[in-house]
Amino acid sequence: MKFQDAVINVTNKMNCKFIKSDDSSCNAFHTQGSDYCFRHNPDFKEKATLASKNGGENRRLQGVYGKKIELRTPNDIKSFLGMVINSVWTGKIPVQVGTSMGFLTKCWLEAYEMTDMENRIKKLEAGITDIDSQKL
């Protein structure tokens, strides 16, 4: 067997056996223990449909819902959240996008709080060191 034939043979063995309506074969790799790829495996048909549907749903939610916003202070977050809540309320943005923004702003506030606290502690520690050095 020539090298090229061997390559074709191996490649064919790895490919899904599904034949499309135009008589071409599916070029996707087959899943382990099956002659078919994930999409064409009869056992996975329901899962594949769901995956495809979820993919479509996620793509549908991707979009531009406003201009870029500077978020520097908790007050900026407060204004942003107010706008997001109103946008969900009036149907300008999908609920899922609003939920996602709610979660992200919560993360932002937690990170802000942590760094703010850290800076305060650093200042306090620096103050204590100053007092200690004055005693000497």
Ligand SMILES: [Zn+2]
């Ligand atoms: Zn396939």
